[in-house]
Amino acid sequence: MENRAPVRLVAPGLAVLLVLLSGCTGSTVQGRPGAAGVRDPYFPKAGNGGYQVEHYGLELDYDPARGVLDGTAVITARATQGLSSFNLDLSGLRVDSVRVQGEGARYNRTGNELTVRPAEDLEKGEVFSTEVRYSGRPKALSDPDGSKEGWITTSDGGAVAVGEPVGSMTWFPGNHHPSDKATYDITLTVPDGFEAVSNGELRSRTQRPGGRTAFAWHNPEPMASYLATAAIGPYKVSTGRTPSGVGVYTAVSPREAGASAEVLARVPEMVEWGAGRFGPYPFGTAGAIVVPPQALGYALETQTKPVYPGAPTEELVLHELAHQWFGDSVSPKSWKDMWLNEGFATYAEWLWAEEHGGPTAEERFRAFVDGDTSVDEAADSDWDAFPPAAPPGPDDISGNPVYYRGAMVLHRIRQEVGDAKFSALLRGWAADHRHGNASTADFTAYAEEKTGQSLKQVWDVWLYGEESPV
Structure with a gap:
């Protein structure tokens, strides 16, 4: 039943007039x-x-x-x-x-x-x-x-949300x-x-x-x-700036400070690298929060300051920083679109490694196809268990296919269109949807428009295909 405004008694003629006036002016809510x-x-x-x-x-x-x-x-x-x-x-x-x-x-x-x-x-x-x-x-x-x-208490007497x-x-x-x-x-x-x-x-x-x-x-x-x-918590706080002027604020659990120092010192470098690859950093600040490792079983790309359970690795920090463009600035329209977060951040890891002495993205891609754990230890994961754009249920939106097969979708686009168009696609997607929301359908349409090529085979086989793309 709808809530109704209190009834006011008025003369019959006046009541008719009021109804007519409210209908004419549209003033009734x-x-x-x-x-x-x-x-x-x-x-x-x-x-x-x-x-x-x-x-x-x-x-x-x-x-x-x-x-x-x-x-x-x-x-x-x-x-x-x-x-x-x-x-x-x-x-x-x-x-x-x-x-x-x-x-x-x-x-x-x-x-x-x-x-x-x-x-x-x-x-x-x-x-x-x-x-x-x-x-x-x-x-x-x-x-x-x-x-x-949610709200999780930490072993140092504090809490993290x-x-x-x-x-x-x-x-x-x-x-x-x-x-x-x-x-x-x-x-x-x-x-x-x-x-x-x-x-x-x-x-x-x-x-x-x-x-x-x-x-x-x-x-x-x-x-x-x-x-x-x-x-x-009783965090050790450090502040600084990237070469381009983005503020950096890190808060680290004292017991994790020593083990975290080297990788967190690279945050400014990673922010600058991301700006070169994906376009200007989308926020005024960057940083990290390192909580006691018992608090969480995962890291999260909380906006401007990702949260890490214990001292993070280089690739994990790069992954969460890449989310600032893909997931935080360009956010999913629904939880079904999670591969737009995780596939992009995983592929950013591959690009970083490619440019910093690690395996190339092509080698990473082939390792997953072949199950070659000597190149990537996750290559034997169930990356092909379901299509990245169609997780079977809510407990699958962070499943391996969303990350790894999501990254493989991006690499297949790169294979189809070449490096120049692919780089323009990444930068254009981040720029044109900056601080907004986007769906998988938005991305597939944008990719074909931006590259000028049909990518139907990539979508049919790699993004939505039920059977193993191999």
Whole structure:
């Protein structure tokens, strides 16, 4: 049932006149509920319909000793339809109050859905502000593939937040699907002795009463919520700049500092190399967060500062930095398009190795076809178990075919069109979809338009083919 405005008793003649006038002017808001979920093929309940977020302002106060988070989220969004209510994704935490456009709003919780009913309907196109105050002990989630995401406590007494695919809803309410990107300001207040690191640029570090420090981070470029991070711990922090002026900020768990130093010193070089290969670096800052290795079983390309569980390898750092172009700046429209993230970042590893004394991309490609682990130890993996553009289920979106066969799709394009056209394709794709979203269909159409060649055989056999391309 739709929510309706309160009935006002007026004279019959006046009532008819008001109906006629409202019908003529279109001033009546025809609000209806926004959808709970965007019907993603693998995570249909992720995200919400009826609005697009423009900005998140998060004020977060964390007490590591008790594991308690107190938060205020101010979400600025634009209604894409008339709204009588809308949903936010939020897992576990207690909601203390909700205000929309400065007025108290009714709300209720069902699972991970927070349904908000504004005091007045929102008009299509209206920019509106929602303030949610919340608190509690944030928890980790278990993914379909068995890995953990969300708010994860670390062995050094701190915590780290990682969000692929939906873990960010464990620490702030929002529209948690990669198709809805927004800018962010995140302020983290923690006890003295802890560093608090997030995306973008550190704008200020302010002492607060009670022996606490507030770290204010500003991320001005659009970001999918799964790429947001908060890392709290006794980190060793280093700062610098690339030759072209990109700021570099690294935060490393003290026990991992020695083992991480050599590879992290190459971050500026890798950023410059990526700019030469893929076009200008898409953000104002770069860096890394190295957490205690027990915290996570994987690295994640959190925007501007990838998170690594323990000291990373050179290829892993290159992989996550390549994601800043492919996955972070150009983000997937749905989780079905993950190969556009992982295939591109894996192929970036091959290109880096090719230019830095390792095997060529052609040798890497042939190693996978032949199962030659002497060239690449992953060559005997199940890279051909399913097409990279059609993972069987949500637990497969990070499967080996998405990475390796995804990279092989790109190499097959390179074989078909030659190095010059292929390089132009990589740079053009990153430039023309900068800070946006794209699907597999967008890429296949773009590749043929950009190169001027039909690549149907590549798509049919390597991208969508059910049988082994060998």
